[in-house]
Amino acid sequence: MSKTVSGFSKLNKIEKIDWLISNFFNNDEKVAKCLAQYWNSNKILQDLHDDFIENTISNFYMPFAIAPNFVINGKDYTIPMTIEESSVVAAASLVAKFWSTRGGFKATVISTVKIGQVHFMFEGNKIALQNYFSSKKEGLFKVTEEITKNMKKRGGGILDIELRDKTAELNNYYQLHVTFETADSMGANFINSCLEAIANEFENEGIQIVMSILSNYVPDCLVRAEVSCKVNELYAENSALFAQKFVQAVQIANAEPHRAVTHNKGIMNGVDAVVLATGNDFRAIEAGAHAYAAKDGQYKSLTNATIENGIFKFWIEVPLALGTVGGLTKLHPLSKLSLQLLGNPSAKELMEIIAVAGLAQNFAALRALTTTGIQKGHMKMHLTNIIKQLGATESEKQFLINYFENKTVTHNAVVEAYNKLVGDK
Numbered sequence: 001m002s003k004t005v006s007g008f009s010k011l012n013k014i015e016k017i018d019w020l021i022s023n024f025f026n027n028d029e030k031v032a033k034c035l036a037q038y039w040n041s042n043k044i045l046q047d048l049h050d051d052f053i054e055n056t057i058s059n060f061y062m063p064f065a066i067a068p069n070f071v072i073n074g075k076d077y078t079i080p081m082t083i084e085e086s087s088v089v090a091a092a093s094l095v096a097k098f099w100s101t102r103g104g105f106k107a108t109v110i111s112t113v114k115i116g117q118v119h120f121m122f123e124g125n126k127i128a129l130q131n132y133f134s135s136k137k138e139g140l141f142k143v144t145e146e147i148t149k150n151m152k153k154r155g156g157g158i159l160d161i162e163l164r165d166k167t168a169e170l171n172n173y174y175q176l177h178v179t180f181e182t183a184d185s186m187g188a189n190f191i192n193s194c195l196e197a198i199a200n201e202f203e204n205e206g207i208q209i210v211m212s213i214l215s216n217y218v219p220d221c222l223v224r225a226e227v228s229c230k231v232n233e234l235y236a237e238n239s240a241l242f243a244q245k246f247v248q249a250v251q252i253a254n255a256e257p258h259r260a261v262t263h264n265k266g267i268m269n270g271v272d273a274v275v276l277a278t279g280n281d282f283r284a285i286e287a288g289a290h291a292y293a294a295k296d297g298q299y300k301s302l303t304n305a306t307i308e309n310g311i312f313k314f315w316i317e318v319p320l321a322l323g324t325v326g327g328l329t330k331l332h333p334l335s336k337l338s339l340q341l342l343g344n345p346s347a348k349e350l351m352e353i354i355a356v357a358g359l360a361q362n363f364a365a366l367r368a369l370t371t372t373g374i375q376k377g378h379m380k381m382h383l384t385n386i387i388k389q390l391g392a393t394e395s396e397k398q399f400l401i402n403y404f405e406n407k408t409v410t411h412n413a414v415v416e417a418y419n420k421l422v423g424d425k
Contacts, residue, residue, distance in 0.1 A: 080338035107356055140176075179220075188284075
């Protein structure tokens with residue numbers, strides 16, 4: 001039986017759910033109850049969430065946590081994090097505390113340039129195209145003046161428009177490569193509006209505009225964060241060996257793409273958690289960061305580490321196109337609260353904070369990997385999730401936590417211990 005539907009978007013929420021459970025869940029009322037239990041009891045707040053996207057039927061909650069004790073450029077921060085993976089927040093908090101007694105994190109924004117492109121096809125003479133562009137360039141700036149006037153007041157706007165010949169990559173393909181400064185906004189709508197106005201002004205009979213769109217690859221919207229200390233201050237048991245293995249772990253991520261992907265995934269655990277909490281676009285950040293990791297022709301680590309003259313240094317350089325105004329940053333109550341928690345930072349300061357979160361997460365992962373192994377801490381944190389899945393009572397939960405205090409945690413081991421506990425009752 002066909003499950004296609006016409007006019008679905010015009011149905012109200014209850015009608016959408018009725019259609020869903022009748023077509024996919026055999027009219028199971030438990031499905032409707034499951035969806036409804038995540039609605040916000042505050043109707044105004046629920047209506048706000050319903051308007052974020054289309055065809056909403058419920059809310060999908062993510063844990064909202066905080067990681068205290070970060071010191072960044074001499075300033076104390078408690079960082080909001082939204083993530084479902086256990087151990088991430090705990091690891092960030094521990095690393096923040098560790099480095100707070102060793103000078104804290106240093107961070108600086110290297111550049112904040114963002115990019116948009118008008119992609120077009122042209123089969124005529126290249127010199128004629130260049131002459132046409134030169135004659136039109138001033139007019140391309142003028143046609144966007146109404147769009148850019150408010151951005152200019154905040155120190156932003158269009159920086160330059162450049163004609164690029166891409167015919168070596170694709171026959172007849174050219175682009176207008178436009179650079180922007182968007183101040184404290186991420187600027188996606190602003191950039192796209194400018195590009196469309198530019199495209200309309202530039203198009204003529206010989207120029208076929210294909211599309212006009214910002215790029216999420218922003219290698220010139222770059223931030224650096226770092227930590228450093230004497231090698232003998234790193235690790236209680238054997239600092240020199242730990243530092244050596246740590247640097248080797250980073251070198252392996254630079255040499256081996258299979259490792260680099262997992263290495264950078266750990267970095268993005270920290271980055272994405274703060275990006276989400278502050279109402280920014282984590283998909284754009286992910287895409288841009290991973291493209292930057294492959295900028296030299298091979299996918300590599302986003303972090304680096306060295307030991308020189310007895311000093312251990314660990315740093316990250318990562319592109320982060322972020323905003324502290326516009327979008328969800330002012331609409332979602334928890335995003336607003338997150339920015340308030342961070343002291344209502346500028347976009348540049350938020351870039352620094354998020355880069356630090358990524359660096360801290362990577363330090364935690366590499367410290368675990370090169371010492372006790374990643375699973376010991378991770379599975380301890382995961383233990384409570386396994387116990388919940390088993391439906392254990394509070395007393396059974398406490399017994400299992402105590403039981404596994406000095407034992408290896410695996411899913412099978414927890415199930416066996418639980419079954420034995422229940423069987424012995």
